[in-house]
Structures are given as C-alpha cells and as structure tokens.
Amino acid sequence: xxxxxxxxxxxxxxxxxxxxxxxxxxxxxxxxxxxxxxxxxxxxxxxxxxxxxxxxxxxxxxxxxxxxxxxxxxxxxxxxxxxxxxxxxxxxxxxxxxxxxxxxxxxxxxxxxxxxxxxxxxxxxxxxxxxxxxxxxxxxxxxxxxxxxxxxxxxxxxxxxxxxxxxxxxxxxxxxxxxxxxxxxxxxxxxxxxxxxxxxxxxxxxxxxxxxxxxxxxxxxxxxxxxxxxxxxxxxxxxxxxxxxxxxxxxxxxxxxxxxxxxxxxxxxxxxxxxxxxxxxxxxxxxxxxxxxxxxxxxxxxxxxxxxxxxxxxxxxxxxxxxxxxxxxxxxxxxxxxxxxxxxxxxxxxxxxxxxxxxxxxxxxxxxxxxxxxxxxxxxx
Amino acid sequence: xxxxxxxxxxxxxxxxxxxxxxxxxxxxxxxxxxxxxxxxxxxxxxxxxxxxxxxxxxxxxxxxxxxxxxxxxxxxxxxxxxxxxxxxxxxxxxxxxxxxxxxxxxxxxxxxxxxxxxxxxxxxxxxxxxxxxxxxxxxxxxxxxxxxxxxxxxxxxxxxxxxxxxxxxxxxxxxxxxxxxxxxxxxxxxxxxxxxxxxxxxxxxxxxxxxxxxxxxxxxxxxxxxxxxxxxxxxxxxxxxxxxxxxxxxxxxxxxxxxxxxxxxxxxxxxxxxxxxxxxxxxxxxxxxxxxxxxxxxxxxxxxxxxxxxxxxxxxxxxxxxxxxxxxxxxxxxxxxxxxxxxxxxxxxxxxxxxxxxxxxxxxxxxxxxxxxxxxxxxxxxxxxxxxxxxxxxxxxxxxxxxxxxxxxxxxxxxxxxxxxxxxxxxxxxxxxxxxxxxxxxxxxxxxxxxxxxxxxxxxxxxxxxxxxxxxxxxxxxxxxxxxxxxxxxxxxxxxxxxxxxxxxxxxxxxxxxxxxxxxxxxxxxxxxxxxxxxxxxxxxxxxxxxxxxxxxxxxxxxxxxxxxxxxxxxxxxxxxx
Numbered sequence: 001x002x003x004x005x006x007x008x009x010x011x012x013x014x015x016x017x018x019x020x021x022x023x024x025x026x027x028x029x030x031x032x033x034x035x036x037x038x039x040x041x042x043x044x045x046x047x048x049x050x051x052x053x054x055x056x057x058x059x060x061x062x063x064x065x066x067x068x069x070x071x072x073x074x075x076x077x078x079x080x081x082x083x084x085x086x087x088x089x090x091x092x093x094x095x096x097x098x099x100x101x102x103x104x105x106x107x108x109x110x111x112x113x114x115x116x117x118x119x120x121x122x123x124x125x126x127x128x129x130x131x132x133x134x135x136x137x138x139x140x141x142x143x144x145x146x147x148x149x150x151x152x153x154x155x156x157x158x159x160x161x162x163x164x165x166x167x168x169x170x171x172x173x174x175x176x177x178x179x180x181x182x183x184x185x186x187x188x189x190x191x192x193x194x195x196x197x198x199x200x201x202x203x204x205x206x207x208x209x210x211x212x213x214x215x216x217x218x219x220x221x222x223x224x225x226x227x228x229x230x231x232x233x234x235x236x237x238x239x240x241x242x243x244x245x246x247x248x249x250x251x252x253x254x255x256x257x258x259x260x261x262x263x264x265x266x267x268x269x270x271x272x273x274x275x276x277x278x279x280x281x282x283x284x285x286x287x288x289x290x291x292x293x294x295x296x297x298x299x300x301x302x303x304x305x306x307x308x309x310x311x312x313x314x315x316x317x318x319x320x321x322x323x324x325x326x327x328x329x330x331x332x333x334x335x336x337x338x339x340x341x342x343x344x345x346x347x348x349x350x351x352x353x354x355x356x357x358x359x360x361x362x363x364x365x366x367x368x369x370x371x372x373x374x375x376x377x378x379x380x381x
Numbered sequence: 382x383x384x385x386x387x388x389x390x391x392x393x394x395x396x397x398x399x400x401x402x403x404x405x406x407x408x409x410x411x412x413x414x415x416x417x418x419x420x421x422x423x424x425x426x427x428x429x430x431x432x433x434x435x436x437x438x439x440x441x442x443x444x445x446x447x448x449x450x451x452x453x454x455x456x457x458x459x460x461x462x463x464x465x466x467x468x469x470x471x472x473x474x475x476x477x478x479x480x481x482x483x484x485x486x487x488x489x490x491x492x493x494x495x496x497x498x499x500x501x502x503x504x505x506x507x508x509x510x511x512x513x514x515x516x517x518x519x520x521x522x523x524x525x526x527x528x529x530x531x532x533x534x535x536x537x538x539x540x541x542x543x544x545x546x547x548x549x550x551x552x553x554x555x556x557x558x559x560x561x562x563x564x565x566x567x568x569x570x571x572x573x574x575x576x577x578x579x580x581x582x583x584x585x586x587x588x589x590x591x592x593x594x595x596x597x598x599x600x601x602x603x604x605x606x607x608x609x610x611x612x613x614x615x616x617x618x619x620x621x622x623x624x625x626x627x628x629x630x631x632x633x634x635x636x637x638x639x640x641x642x643x644x645x646x647x648x649x650x651x652x653x654x655x656x657x658x659x660x661x662x663x664x665x666x667x668x669x670x671x672x673x674x675x676x677x678x679x680x681x682x683x684x685x686x687x688x689x690x691x692x693x694x695x696x697x698x699x700x701x702x703x704x705x706x707x708x709x710x711x712x713x714x715x716x717x718x719x720x721x722x723x724x725x726x727x728x729x730x731x732x733x734x735x736x737x738x739x740x741x742x743x744x745x746x747x748x749x750x751x752x753x754x755x756x757x758x759x760x761x762x763x764x765x766x767x768x769x770x771x772x773x774x775x776x777x778x779x780x781x782x783x784x785x786x787x788x789x790x791x792x793x794x795x796x797x798x799x800x801x802x803x804x805x806x807x808x809x810x811x812x813x814x815x816x817x818x819x820x821x822x823x824x825x826x827x828x829x830x831x832x833x834x835x836x837x838x839x840x841x842x843x844x845x846x847x848x849x850x851x852x853x854x855x856x857x858x859x860x861x862x863x864x865x866x867x868x869x870x871x872x873x874x875x876x877x878x879x880x881x882x883x884x885x886x887x888x889x890x891x892x893x894x895x896x897x898x899x900x901x902x903x904x905x906x907x908x909x910x911x912x913x914x915x916x917x918x919x920x921x922x923x924x925x926x927x928x929x930x931x932x933x934x935x936x937x938x939x940x941x942x943x944x945x946x947x948x949x950x951x952x953x954x955x956x957x958x959x
Contacts, residue, residue, distance in 0.1 A: 058919075080914070081903075084630055089903055092806040096813025098823045111632035178511070184614050186627035240512065241617060243610035251514035261513040374631060378439050381617050 044308035050075040051309035059331035066327040083108035099303040102310035109363035122299040127315035138340040144295035149267040151291030155260035156281035163283030169212040172233040181263035184241040199227035204288035235380040253278030268336030410835035414807035430635035458602035461542035466549025474557040487695035491547040493939040497607035502702040543698040549594035555882040556590030590847035710930035763891040770841025793842040805903035840889040848882025884946040
C-alpha cells in the first residue's frame with residue numbers, strides 16, 4: 001500500500017522488461033504453470049516479486065495484508081476499480097501494448113465475457129488445489145470465486161408474518177403500483193442482468209402468470225415470451241428507479257415504516273440492518289424465482305507480467321481448508337453472499353444456497369440476450 | 382479563412398508562430414483524444430450505434446427526450462447562475478453592502494461542495510413519500526410536498542443553480558473588480574444616473590465574463606450526473622449525462638461515445654451562438670494600469686435588506702449542505718441524520734461496534750498519505766493548467782475574430798463535455814505506448830497531470846479570458862516598444878493585472894481536481910490513493926458517513942486554498958491597497 005509513484009514507475013519498467021523477456025516462451029510456460037501446485041509456484045513467484053490485482057471490492061486491502069503475511073517477499077498491489085473501469089482500463093492498456101495487470105477480480109461477467117474473455121484479453125485458470133471442490137459450472141468459462149445476489153427484498157418489521165409477495169406477477173398488480181423499487185437497470189449492469197434472466201425464462205414466467213391470474217398469458221406481438229411481457233408490465237406499474245442501493249435500502253428497509261415498498265436489492269445488505277435501523281429480509285418463496293445469483297470471477301490477464309505470482313494469488317484467494325476459509329477468504333465471507341468452494345460454510349443466518357430460489361446467471365447466455373433487453377428497457381423508460 | 386490571411390498580413394509570420402504552437406499543443410491534448418473517441422464510433426458497431434441513437438424506435442427515449450431535458454437544464458441553470466452570481470458579485474464588489482467580505486467568501490463555497498451533497502440536502506428537506514423510507518423535514522411537519530417539487534426537473538434545476546452559481550460569481554466578480562474607478566468616476570462627474578452607469582459602462586465591460594460564466598455553467602449543468610440521477614430517476618427523468626453514464630456502465634460503449642459526441646456538438650453550437658451574440662458589440666478594454674480603488678455604490682436604505690438576502694442565499698446553498706454532510710459524518714444511522722451523534726467516523730478506534738469495526742478516518746494511515754497526494758496533484762495540475770490557460774486566453778483575446786482564435790476557443794471548451802472514463806481511456810491509448818523518442822507514460826504521475834490539465838483546461842481558459850479581455854493593448858504595446866520580450870511582458874504586465882482571474886481559475890481547477898474521481902481512478906496505477914479515491918472506497922462499501930467526512934475534509938482544503946489565493950492577490954495588486 002505504500003508505493004510512491006516513482007517506485008511504481010520502476011516496478012512498471014521492470015515488469016515491462018520482464019514481460020518482453022518472457023514473451024517468446026510465455027505460452028508454453030503458462031500451460032505448465034496451470035498445473036503447478038502452490039509450492040511449485042512459490043519460488044517462481046518470489047523471483048517475480050510482485051503481483052498486481054484489480055479488484056471490484058476495496059476488501060482487496062485485507063487480502064493484500066493476508067497475502068503478504070503468508071508469502072513474505074511477494075508484494076501484492078491491490079487496485080480498487082469497478083468492473084466497468086477494469087474492462088475499460090485493460091482494453092485501453094492492452095491496445096497500447098501495456099501489460100501491467102496480472103489478476104482481475106470482477107463481476108459484470110456478461111460484459112467481461114464478451115469484451116475480455118472472447119477477445120482473448122484474459123484467460124481462465126483453475127488452481128489444481130481446489131478444482132475438486134468446485135462444481136464444473138463454477139470452473140468455466142471463467143473461474144467463479146463467490147456468488148452475489150439481486151433478489152426481492154422486503155421489510156420484515158412492516159410484514160412480520162413473512163414476505164408479502166409469493167409470485168413475481170403480484171408486482172404488476174394495482175396493489176403494488178408505485179411500490180416496487182429498483183436501481184436503474186440502465187445504470188447498473190447487475191439489474192439489467194436480472195431482467196435479462198427473467199426474459200430468458202419465458203415458460204416459467206408464463207406458468208407463474210397462470211398461477212397468479214388463473215388464465216393464460218397474452219404476450220404483445222412485438223415481444224418474445226412471458227418474461228419480456230413481465231418487464232413491460234412491471235415498468236407500466238410505475239416501477240420506481242433510484243440511482244444507488246443506499247437510497248433503495250433506506251426506502252424499503254426503514255424499520256419504522258408501516259406500508260413499506262419492496263425492492264430488487266442485494267441480500268448481503270441485510271448485514272447492515274442493526275447498524276442502520278433497517279429490517280431488510282429476503283422474500284425467498286417467490287414463483288418462479290426471486291431474482292438472480294451472479295458470480296464474481298477471477299481471471300489472469302493476457303501476457304500477465306507475473307504469471308506465477310498471479311496464479312499463486314488466485315489460489316490464495318480461495319482460502320484454506322477451514323470452514324470460513326481463513327484470513328484469505330474471510331474478507332469476502334459475508335452473510336448473503338455464497339462461496340463457490342464447497343468446504344466454506346454458508347452463514348447460519350442466511351438461506352442455504354441450495355434452498356435459495358434464485359436463478360444463477362449464465363454469463364454467455366446473458367451476454368447474448370442482454371442487448372435486446374436493454375433496448376426494450378430504453379423504450380419503457 | 383480571410384481572417385486568417387488578414388492576421389497574416391497584419392503581423393509578421395513570426396508572430397503567428399506562437400499561436401500555431403499553442404494550436405498544436407491543444408491538438409495533442411484535446412483533439413487527439415476526441416478523434417480517438419470519434420474513430421471508435423466509426424466501426425461497424427459504432428455506425429450501428431449512430432443509427433440506434435438517431436434513427437430508430439429507441440431514439441425518442443435515448444436521445445430526443447434526454448436532449449430536451451438537458452437543454453432545459455443547461456439554459457435554465459446558465460440563466461439562473463448569471464442572475465444569482467451576477468447579483469452577488471455586483472453587491473460584493475461594487476456596493477457598500479455590510480459584511481461583503483463574508484458574503485464574498487460564502488459565495489465561492491457552493492462550487493466546492495459536491496453537487497450530490499446539495500441534492501441530498503434537498504432530499505432531507507423536500508423528500509416525499511413516493512420512495513418510501515423516512516419523509517423529509519416538510520412532510521414530517523405536516524406540509525405535503527407534491528412530486529414535482531420533490532423529484533424531477535424543478536428540484537434538479539434548483540440544486541444545480543445552487544451548486545453552479547458560485548462558478549458564475551467567481552468569474553464575474555473577477556471581472557467586476559477590474560472595472561476602473563476612473564470610468565465610473567468620470568461618468569458620475571458627467572452626471573450619469575446609476576442605472577445609466579450600470580447599463581452603459583459596467584454591463585458592457587463585464588460582458589465577456591458573463592459569456593464565460595454562462596458557457597461554463599451551461600456545460601457544467603449539461604454534464605452533471607449526480608443531481609439528475611438522485612433527483613430525476615425516481616420519476617424516470619433522464620438527461621444525456623445519465624443516459625451516457627448508463628450506456629458505458631452497461632457495456633454499450635459505442636452508444637455512450639455517440640451520445641458524448643452529440644452532446645459536444647450541441648454544447649459547442651450553443652457556445653458559438655452566444656459568442657456570435659456578443660461579438661457584434663465592440664470589445665472594451667478598461668484596464669489601463671492607472672485604475673485606482675473603485676468607488677462603491679451607496680445602497681442607501683437597501684443596504685441591510687440586500688445584505689440579509691445575500692446571506693440567506695449563502696446559508697441556503699452553503700451552510701445547509703455542509704450541515705447535512707457534517708450531520709451524516711456524525712450520525713451512526715444514515716437514515717436518522719440528527720440523532721445519536723458521535724465522533725466515531727472521525728476519530729473512533731478500530732474494532733468497535735460501529736461501522737463493522739472500522740476505525741475513524743483520522744486513524745486511517747492511508748488518509749494522511751492521501752491528503753499529501755491530493756495536494757500535490759491538485760497544486761501541480763492547477764499551476765500547469767493555469768499557465769496553459771493564460772497563454773491560450775491571451776492568444777484568443779488578442780486575436781479575437783480570427784480563425785485561430787475561434788478554433789482555440791472552441792477546442793479549449795470541449796473537454797468539459799467528454800465523459801472522464803472515455804477521456805482517460807483515450808489517454809491510455811494515446812500515451813500508453815512509447816511515442817517516437819518519448820517513453821511510455823503509462824502509470825506515471827506525468828500522464829495523470831497531463832490528462833487532468835487537459836480535462837480542466839476550460840476552467841482556466843474561460844476565467845482567464847474574461848479578465849484578459851479588459852486589459853488594454855496599449856500597455857503591452859508600450860512595453861514592446863521599450864524592447865520587452867513576450868515572456869517578460871507576460872510576467873510583468875499581463876500576469877499582475879489578470880491575477881484575480883488567474884487565481885480564480887486556479888482555484889476552480891484545484892477544486893475540480895481534489896474532488897473529481899473518475900479521471901484519477903483510471904489513470905492512477907499506484908496504490909497510494911488520493912482523497913476522492915478513499916471517499917469512493919468508503920462509499921462503495923456503504924459507509925456514507927466516512928465518505929461524507931472526507932468530503933468535508935476536501936471542502937476545508939478547498940476553502941483554505943481559496944483564502945490563500947485572496948491573500949496572494951492582495952499582495953500582488955499592491956496598487957489597489959488603500
């Protein structure tokens with residue numbers, strides 16, 4: 001953390017020189033490196049001396065401290081950047097022939113998948129140590145570190161008998177007109193992903209419609225399926241958009257509220273309930289689903305200047321074999337988020353992952369469908 | 382073209398060398414990144430984006446409606462700011478208003494308070510039940526607030542005026558303070574009425590300042606994101622800047638770039654039109670070096686009512702947002718601003734029950750380092766930008782009406798309208814690779830400074846212009862005849878006379894630099910952060926209290942800088958001392 005810019009400059013020059021030196025053999029090397037254990041990576045990583053990580057979360061500072069304690073001699077440089085900025089920066093850097101970052105830790109996977117993975121700007125790497133502990137779906141196309149949520153949240157103080165919503169279609173009825181909130185899906189990618197996921201489940205949305213209203217759904221001629229119809233009906237029912245999750249949580253969560261609205265928000269924000277005077281709770285038993293689970297992924301940048309240290313860092317971030325993952329994973333172990341690694345237990349207060357009624361997004365499918373849904377939303381705003 | 386030729390005939394070829402150099406500099410700093418963005422919209426996806434934005438079923442919601450809202454905001458804010466900023470500047474500089482020094486300081490502050498704080502302050506007072514959550518002050522006290530006053534165009538307009546009028550004040554006050562006393566004095570002696578002096582002398586003289594102020598506030602309002610996002614979204618009001626941000630945020634870069642380019646075209650044509658509007662008038666040069674202290678207008682019985690009005694404006698737009706920020710940094714629950722205050726977010730030790738065990742900002746070791754980095758960055762960029770701005774403004778003013786001057790003036794204005802993320806990406810692309818004999822600037826402080834200087838150029842140039850426009854050519858002419866070189870003339874004549882405008886520009890740039898984040902975050906590769914990055918980290922983790930504490934700290938730094946510059950100005954312009 002204590003880098004003056006001149007030292008960084010020197011480090012950058014050294015890194016560039018190293019990258020140039022390795023360029024000829026890097027392909028063969030990286031194939032081998034992928035099979036190396038942490039013990040085998042360590043001496044190479046020590047020789048490299050540092051590793052630069054772009055992270056979507058400022059909690060990277062804690063990982064950095066833990067990493068430098070575990071591996072003295074390797075300097076982790078954590079840079080706190082939103083996923084969108086990571087994509088912008090890596091693209092611009094690589095186009096300019098600068099290869100400065102080693103590891104990217106990011107969400108917004110549909111965009112990352114298209115702009116980075118398919119464009120060959122990042123590569124997938126699964127540490128051999130934990131490969132057996134991850135479901136196959138978490139290992140490709142990009143390694144998934146943990147899952148976050150955008151799900152239906154309600155106020156448990158205003159509704160002490162449980163969630164007022166049991167079917168997504170209820171939100172399109174007059175009872176909930178102007179009482180459903182969401183961060184503008186055109187400002188935040190995760191919400192766009194949520195609506196895209198709804199559109200990708202037309203049959204389930206149609207079945208839920210029939211369950212709610214007792215008749216078959218009629219879909220407007222310009223729309224594809226019940227999911228897109230749902231999006232249009234939801235906006236038509238005066239869906240309220242806000243600019244950030246703080247405004248959203250205050251509007252829904254305030255525990256003094258009587259007629260509280262509901263919102264598509266983040267499950268793990270529930271951890272702030274006590275401190276903020278909120279009563280946020282997840283509405284889990286919702287037909288056909290209450291929202292989405294989306295991954296935070298770890299990837300290695302193309303021509304990473306510190307290939308061994310990069311792999312060692314990713315290996316490290318999956319934690320040790322204890323139930324909370326130890327110092328390396330602890331910063332990310334928050335209730336309402338889910339580790340992909342099986343040995344790390346979920347928080348006892350949260351709904352277990354296998355009982356959570358949320359769809360898990362498939363970055364590839366979402367990436368393909370996202371543009372159409374974005375266009376649909378623009379016409380509805 | 383004819384004007385260029387005329388300029389050529391008028392002066393020697395050598396005299397044209399300097400402006401051409403400047404043009405080249407601006408080309409590298411401003412035009413190249415713009416071209417980079419333009420080229421990105423000429424790919425197949427980019428051309429599709431042009432089509433989507435301008436001629437598709439989406440155009441209405443993506444371009445036309447946001448454009449309409451944006452123009453209303455821009456024109457409304459520019460107009461409101463001129464009225465408020467101009468009125469206050471007149472009171473403070475030219476009248477015998479009681480407490481004018483205090484009011485003067487108060488009037489420069491709102492620009493240093495981030496617009497989101499002003500928007501939050503508005504919410505604290507006027508928020509209604511549309512969003513759920515706790516109601517605002519008025520609703521709690523039984524006064525119901527309609528949606529149009531709580532959300533959308535009206536509150537956005539008011540909040541933006543409250544934020545940007547101080548920009549207009551700063552520029553107009555700088556120009557007013559250089560109106561020579563001899564002019565007003567002689568008009569008095571000739572028996573002109575106050576109204577006639579105002580309309581006949583003061584107004585024409587400050588016209589360049591008014592145009593500068595209008596342009597900057599227009600552009601600022603048009604590019605502002607926080608206020609329309611916070612206050613407009615709940616009623617689905619979109620401006621071009623919220624659309625633009627959204628496009629880039631959801632990975633639709635080409636559409637975002639297209640919107641940015643269109644925004645530049647619209648704003649540039651407005652600027653051009655306003656330039657046309659006033660260039661029909663003759664330019665007045667008033668500062669001839671002899672001007673003494675300005676005699677003040679007596680306000681008579683209006684002294685106190687006007688003073689109260691001015692203080693009320695200051696309190697409403699300055700103190701109120703600051704109170705909201707301060708309260709937020711003291712209240713453990715972000716929803717209940719005025720209860721259970723404590724100093725944990727400033728001084729608390731780590732490991733307590735509050736804020737997930739995080740220590741207060743003054744116990745954060747990164748903070749002190751961040752403060753130094755911030756000062757270093759802010760000062761370097763402010764000095765560089767002002768130097769560049771002064772040279773450019775000088776050229777633009779002395780060659781008024783020529784092609785080169787028009788070109789420079791338009792180009793210097795555009796960075797204000799380019800989204801920082803696109804600007805930064807273009808800079809990495811341009812200077813990331815070694816350029817001929819020059820090494821790659823990637824990740825260096827230098828690159829950050831260059832990009833930031835270019836991005837802030839509009840402030841320096843505009844505030845320099847409004848003052849330089851009044852300095853008479855005679856002075857320089859005389860110095861030239863006695864053999865003084867260009868640099869010497871700049872240092873001994875132009876700079877001291879223009880010091881107030883120059884410092885005003887420097888402060889604006891410094892404030893922008895200390896406060897702004899998006900440009901820095903993309904170009905700074907070292908982990909040693911600046912204050913705005915620390916604030917962003919806290920905010921992104923949901924610790925608004927910490928973020929607001931740092932915002933207050935930034936405000937204090939800016940205020941100190943502003944006071945310092947006033948002291949400096951007094952030292953340089955000794956002839957104005959009584």
